[in-house]
Amino acid sequence: MKFFVDTADVAEIADLAATGLLDGVTTNPSLVAKAGRDFKTIIREICALVPGPVSAEVAALDYEGMITEGRTLAKIAKNVTVKLPLTWEGLKACKTLTGEGTMVNVTLCFSANQALLAAKAGATFVSPFIGRLDDQGLEGMELISEIRTIYDNYETLSTQILAASIRTVNHVKQAAMIGADVSTVPPAILKALVKHPLTDKGIETFMADWKKTGQKI
Ligand code: G3P
Numbered sequence: 001m002k003f004f005v006d007t008a009d010v011a012e013i014a015d016l017a018a019t020g021l022l023d024g025v026t027t028n029p030s031l032v033a034k035a036g037r038d039f040k041t042i043i044r045e046i047c048a049l050v051p052g053p054v055s056a057e058v059a060a061l062d063y064e065g066m067i068t069e070g071r072t073l074a075k076i077a078k079n080v081t082v083k084l085p086l087t088w089e090g091l092k093a094c095k096t097l098t099g100e101g102t103m104v105n106v107t108l109c110f111s112a113n114q115a116l117l118a119a120k121a122g123a124t125f126v127s128p129f130i131g132r133l134d135d136q137g138l139e140g141m142e143l144i145s146e147i148r149t150i151y152d153n154y155e156t157l158s159t160q161i162l163a164a165s166i167r168t169v170n171h172v173k174q175a176a177m178i179g180a181d182v183s184t185v186p187p188a189i190l191k192a193l194v195k196h197p198l199t200d201k202g203i204e205t206f207m208a209d210w211k212k213t214g215q216k217i
Pocket of ligand 1: 006026027028129131164166
């Protein structure tokens with residue numbers, strides 16, 4: 001499974017990119033607003049830091065507007081992935097932009113049928129939102145499972161499942177067990193994946209015992 005980080009904070013991305021474990025980045029209008037900086041500058045900087053796909057979301061809701069904005073964003077760097085909402089206009093724009101060789105991430109996916117449409121429109125990625133379904137008292141992870149089953153039923157559907165709205169380390173584990181192609185994870189959750197109290201305790205014990213040997217490597 002690929003790991004993307006879900007943030008528009010360039011400093012955080014630089015930090016995580018240094019691990020060599022970052023396969024891409026996703027942003028959205030809320031994350032850009034939180035960063036409080038110029039959108040296109042942010043995307044340019046992220047694309048220079050991370051060679052993998054970098055999702056940049058359009059603000060237009062109509063087909064023509066999405067195409068204009070999508071083409072503008074795609075020109076920033078080769079690894080820009082244009083993020084489009086899961087609407088008929090978005091799907092139509094997805095078909096056009098993918099036909100031009102631009103990577104597209106169809107976002108705000110909340111049903112398996114929506115994911116089926118995104119794949120038929122040629123999306124590079126579809127983003128089912130796990131946490132926001134959980135917020136409604138539903139089981140977000142079931143959606144990942146349904147989409148995996150559907151995509152695996154048809155060889156012609158090559159869209160990658162990008163598990164989004166991930167809120168916990170358990171979400172990451174479950175998405176990986178189901179076979180999501182990508183998880184996009186907030187920086188804090190990504191950093192928490194490495195943590196285990198027994199790892200810390202083990203290091204402590206080994207270091208104390210090593211000190212007793214008086215040796216150096
Ligand atoms: O980038 C889309 C998604 O990951 C948003 O997550 O936590 O705002 O539902 P969240």
